[in-house]
Amino acid sequence: MQGGAGPRAGTSKGGVRELVWGYLESSGLAERPRPVHGRIPNFKGSHQACCSIKELDAFSRASVIKVDPDKPLEGVRLAALQARKTLLVPTPRLRSGLFNQIVPPSGATKEILRICATSQGIKEYSVPVGLDGKVRVDLVVVGSVAVSEKGWRIGKGEGYADMEYAMMVSMGAVKEETPVVTIVHDCQVLDIAEELLDDHDLTVDYILTPTRTIKTNCKRPKPQGIIWHKVSYEMLAKIPILKSLRYKEKQTGKDVTLQDEHPDLANASKSAALNEKAMPGNTRPQAAMGSAQMGQHSSFLKNKLNFG
Template identity: 75%
Template structure:
């Protein structure tokens, strides 16, 4: 009862005190830690929080018609979504996981080894499995995502979502729209603890914020009926040069959209921005970024075929040698 009363106080404050997104995040993180609702890794602050009952909530995705109809699913790499990744692989659907912090591309496709056991599929669904069993997917790949699953720090029954504050889920969605990998009606699902479902003022949302269509918790399945438009693509005037440098794939997408005649002026280039730069003739930079991205992708594919594990730690098979059926004791990689 005390926990429920605390939670309702939390909800009321969102409505009446006009708090910021950061206030909401902090209250959720503090509440989950104080009431021991969080699971590894802890503390949950500054994370998409893993929570007790996450696998139960994740498995509920199997009952959604939007899941049953899909063949290709994008699931974020967050720990509480591990169960969704496992269910997706068990259902023999294509699983795409974003590259961490979008450093080397957008997607990795998880490819379990032939004849993978339940245990191997479980490993494939973990962060280590994403590293060991993934193949990078380039921008030119024919990807058509049928369902998007994201983590959240807080979400409302209306579908308003708050992430951990770095904007990667919003950016990934915008990139998928830009490259034609999703449609406007592609459903978005989030998996959270019941205490993360709170009231959020719509005034806190910006036009780049991603909303959700379904919320799964350990006890509920909520269809939000959200009508607020999702991002229609990358909003270039909110992208800085610094972000462009940190996320090489953005250079590639910007070059493509510029070639198509779209407005790709960056935040730093707008006249109202202090010390605004001139719109860069960035074709060369974009081409360089494109070449670098392709090189990194090729290198990643090469690394995919090389074992980087100490074979003494792999009693049965080395993960990276599995597809070649190389027993761990015969693996000579370092």
């Protein structure tokens, strides 16, 4: 494929996702749950990457850590529990609130802590945290499908990590300086075109891979709160906690007009969604050698994306 500055014509977030998911599967790097398509992908070496978080000062200083429930972040959840941190995990699809706190039983053994860090343990050993709990989160850990060394992130496309962060800002649970960490395979670290990012997209401060710890020194601002004109009535119905936050912000005099109440914005949003689906960015990479080095994995994807 010909090289050149910037992404090739037609590259979209969806195209980047499909490329990464396809490469992880075809190169033998994908781990269960399979297939990784449509997910924050689990990968070989995820536990090793997670263990690196214990070397970060941001982890050592943190008392309260929010970690997404994705499988490749299981090692971070375990590290937090072993270090006796307060561990918060978002509720599934934000249907019944924002956070659950994982509370291991008294005198929990190492094996019980391992179970607590799993998806099953999250169900069995968690208690909901109310909206009025005055939670202050010291460290945020999110999953990614792709991320750049500049700290720009692409998730799986549903927007929950971005929304969770915006809601935490709205609640006063995080500040601009609260560190955000992501855990990925080396091949998921790519050059991402800035024009693919929206103002609601969450950026990251640290990237942990099986071989590297990358401090991004990201200059792009993180979301400043919920962008209400991008929230639809459908989202409001699916995420009940949004209704409470909207009411609170309305009481303070903030403009909480929804997307549906802005006909022009609603139509523009629909057009953008249709355009992304129609873009020829769903080309999957050819099978690559499973024994390739980490750098070769990353280079292969960069070449496929045609980034300079």
